[in-house]
Amino acid sequence: MSTDNGPDEMTKKCWDEKYYQPEIERMDQEDLKLLQLERLKKVAEHCYRNIPFYRQSFDAVGFNPETIESLADLQKMPFTLKQDMRDAYPFDLFAVDVRDASRIHASSGTTGNATVVGYTTSDLENWGDCFARAIALVGGDSTSIMQVSYGYGLFTGGLGAHEGGNRIGATIIPMSSGNTKRQVQMLKDMGSDILACTPSYAMLIADTAVEMGYDPATDFKVSAAILGAEPCSEGMRNEIERKLGVTVVDIYGLSEVMGPGVSCECRYQDGLHVAEDHFLIEIVDPDTLEPVDEGEWGEVVFTTLTKECSPLIRYRTRDISRIIPGECACGRTHRRMDRISGRSDDMLIIRGVNVFPSQIQQVIADFSEVTSYYQIILSSKGPLDHVALMVETVPEFSFDEVRRIEDLQKRIMAELKSNLQISVEVRIVEPKSIERSEGKAKRVIDLRKAGE
Ligand SMILES: [Zn+2]
Structure with a gap:
């Protein structure tokens, strides 16, 4: 793959x-x-x-x-x-x-x-x-x-x-x-x-x-x-x-x-x-x-x-x-x-598992359909942490076929699960959906404390 x-x-x-x-x-x-x-x-x-x-x-x-x-x-x-x-x-x-x-x-x-x-x-x-x-x-x-x-x-x-x-x-x-x-x-x-x-x-x-x-x-x-x-x-x-x-x-x-x-x-x-x-x-x-x-x-x-x-x-x-x-x-x-x-300062603790944003970046790098523009959004769903990954496609990717998008989502989710041992909701988004950075990119948005 x-x-x-x-x-x-x-x-x-x-x-x-x-x-x-x-x-x-x-x-x-x-x-x-x-x-x-x-x-x-x-x-x-x-x-x-x-x-x-x-x-x-x-x-x-x-x-x-x-x-x-x-x-x-x-x-x-x-x-x-x-x-x-x-x-x-x-x-x-x-x-x-x-x-x-x-x-x-x-x-x-x-x-x-x-x-x-x-x-x-x-x-x-x-x-x-x-x-x-x-x-x-x-x-x-x-x-x-x-x-x-x-x-x-x-x-x-x-x-x-x-x-x-x-x-x-x-x-x-x-x-x-x-x-x-x-x-x-x-x-x-x-x-x-x-x-x-x-x-x-x-x-x-x-x-x-x-x-x-x-x-x-x-x-x-x-x-x-x-x-x-x-x-x-x-x-x-x-x-x-x-x-x-x-x-x-x-x-x-x-x-x-x-x-x-x-x-x-x-x-x-x-x-x-x-x-x-x-x-x-x-x-x-x-x-x-x-x-x-x-x-x-x-x-x-x-x-x-x-x-x-x-x-x-x-x-x-x-x-x-x-x-x-x-x-x-x-x-x-x-x-x-x-x-x-x-x-170690960037390390996220998600449902008790240590995860570095760079690990997620490495996983998505293997998918030619997506780019390295991504953002991780952490929130609380009841007592559990919920992780969403927004990732942009390459410009050539067609959003016309729902099945293609779902298939890509599933494949990325499976790969994240097997690499990081956590469930991640993957949202495939169109190019330019994620805010661009002129310096260091903002890769993680942690809403967990705000949601408590
Ligand atoms: Zn050298």
């Missing part, structure tokens, strides 16, 4: 991969570990000296940063939680005076205090370098034109990509998000080579271009898209690649740790190389907090190695991933993390 809706190789434009910092990106693993150890000592002492929170938490477990002898000593250090960052609002986790910072970013703070992160000039340069590696690996350099359609502002997407473009010397078009027809016009008229935005927005730009009468795969010069800030399933990636005629690379990052560029896929699209000279990655069992074996799934934990203003020790991201064992064909030696399989 799985249908091949993969990208048409003929329409994907080719590019030659480059390295932005080959001496670091292809560094010998042993040398890299020595560099990490040296930087770990420095950052631990920096935290201990300049951030009372860390002095107290290190003292509480009897940890002295001066005793660090190997990377394994990391295990002796306490974790940092998102709540610790909220409690530190606004500047209690800054290791430098706020007036010595060059810039501040912050999360939206919809569920409590915002998390505030500061960057010194050097922090911004390092951030730019991390993003610039992503630009180089899609063939970009100082002659490239990059359209940045991530939102600019306190959100790290726009200015993070911008910083990367600056470091590599590219021509940047700072579109921010919104005004999608204008985005399409600029993408065409400016002859942009690279598009940077969220996967949802790339999809909307592609669809809008088609509506405006273009075939982006042939009419536009854009050859690569660096997409991040939300999960992108393989099906969605294929759809964007086919519609825009580009190669999509997934870039990962979170504002608490830096922003986009903590890790990025290479052209082999098999895991995201972590910028291991700037970040130490650990995968731990979310229950026991013990490290898992290489290749096993668990919660991703990062320690920043070079940040001056907002360093973090063992920050629990709540993202679930794993380290992909083995070497990558691209020659980069930095280890790869797998695509995020879910975020």
Whole structure:
């Protein structure tokens, strides 16, 4: 029943991969570990000296940063939680005076205090370098034109990509998000080579271009898209690649740790190389907090190695991933993390079953009749949770035959049931029934509390 809706190789434009910092990106693993150890000592002492929170938490477990002898000593250090960052609002986790910072970013703070992160000039340069590696690996350099359609502002997407473009010397078009027809016009008229935005927005730009009468795969010069800030399933990636005629690379990052560029896929699209000279990655069992074996799934934990203003020790991201064992064909030696399989914060508990929206996305990606525009609506029916999935069809799908629609509904329901062990009411809807997003898509509407 799985249908091949993969990208048409003929329409994907080719590019030659480059390295932005080959001496670091292809560094010998042993040398890299020595560099990490040296930087770990420095950052631990920096935290201990300049951030009372860390002095107290290190003292509480009897940890002295001066005793660090190997990377394994990391295990002796306490974790940092998102709540610790909220409690530190606004500047209690800054290791430098706020007036010595060059810039501040912050999360939206919809569920409590915002998390505030500061960057010194050097922090911004390092951030730019991390993003610039992503630009180089899609063939970009100082002659490239990059359209940045991530939102600019306190959100790290726009200015993070911008910083990367600056470091590599590219021509940047700072579109921010919104005004999608204008985005399409600029993408065409400016002859942009690279598009940077969220996967949802790339999809909307592609669809809008088609509506405006273009075939982006042939009419536009854009050859690569660096997409991040939300999960992108393989099906969605294929759809964007086919519609825009580009190669999509997934870039990962979170504002608490830096922003986009903590890790990025290479052209082999098999895991995201972590910028291991700037970040130490650990995968731990979310229950026991013990490290898992290489290749096993668990919660991703990062320690920043070079940040001056907002360093973090063992920050629990709540993202679930794993380290992909083995070497990558691209020659980069930095280890790869797998695509995020879910975020423990996004996890839905439906009738006692743990479900990630990304699992639902993966199931529908196998049906060629539908697109990756979907929405999950949770409500209460008596004491039980009721789950509805709205999913849009491809434009070619005919709504004239009721039997075809019912058949499709049944097949998707059966597949969801066998994959997720929950009953889902599937509503097949016409294209454009679901509200479009210029940033991160709103995938879940939870009406359960309101209905009580
Ligand atoms: Zn690679």
